Structure formats: C-alpha cells, structure tokens
Amino acid sequence: MGEIKRRLRCCTRGFSLVEVLAVIIILGILASIAIPAYLERIENAEKSVCESNRLEVQRLYKMELVLKSVETSDVLFAEFSSLNHDMYCPAGGKYTYLNAEVVCDIHSHDDVNDKPEDEVPWL
Ligand SMILES: [Zn+2]
Secondary structure, eight states, X not given: OHHHHHHHHHHTOOOOHHHHHHHHHHHHHHHHHHHHHXXXXXXXXXXXXXXXXXXXXXXXXXXXXXXXXXXXXHHHHHHHHHHOTTSOOTTOOOEEEETTEEEETTTTTTTTTOOOTTSOOOO
C-alpha cells in the first residue's frame, strides 16, 4: 500500500514554475509571429474581395449606362449602389464612380503602393 501511494505522489506532482514559464514564453513568441501574419492575411482578403466587387459594380454600372443611354452622374451612381446591396467593401469603404472607374475610399489608394507579386514575404 505504501508503494502505491509513493508512486501516485511522484506522478501527480505537476509542472515546476520554470516549465510553466518556458511554455508561456514559447506561446508568447509564437503568438507574436502568428497574429500579425493572420491580420495581414485578413487585410489582403478584404482588399481582394473589395477589388472584385468594385470591378463587378463597374461592369454592371457601365452596362446600365449603355442600356439606359444616359451619362453618368453622382446621383445615378448612388441610386445604382443603393439597389445593389450585395456588392460592397468588406472593410466598410464607400464606392464612388470617378473617371470611368469605381473606386473605394479605403482600398483604391493601396493599389499604387502594392508590393510586386514575386517578392518573398518575410514569413
Ligand atoms: Zn474597399
């Protein structure tokens, strides 16, 4: 009986403070690497969806202008945008029609500063 109690006591001691601190430090390092990369992926996905939606809105709006045989105006584009609620910027940007292109007030400025596709990411 004494042997069993001694074995149970030896195996249920748990972790020492140094072991727990080492695990916490390792998890902190992994989180500091993973969280910014995750947020960057979300931002890139939102930018891609926004660009796709802008191109679709632009195509449909130009088609409507041709079908109605009218010139573009801010009022006409606002009316067109209000009727197409499913195509919007996922980051909450506002679309406007400028120089025959649909631009987003959040993502359209980033297109100029995009990195080239063949650049190796840091992670
Ligand atoms: Zn956008």
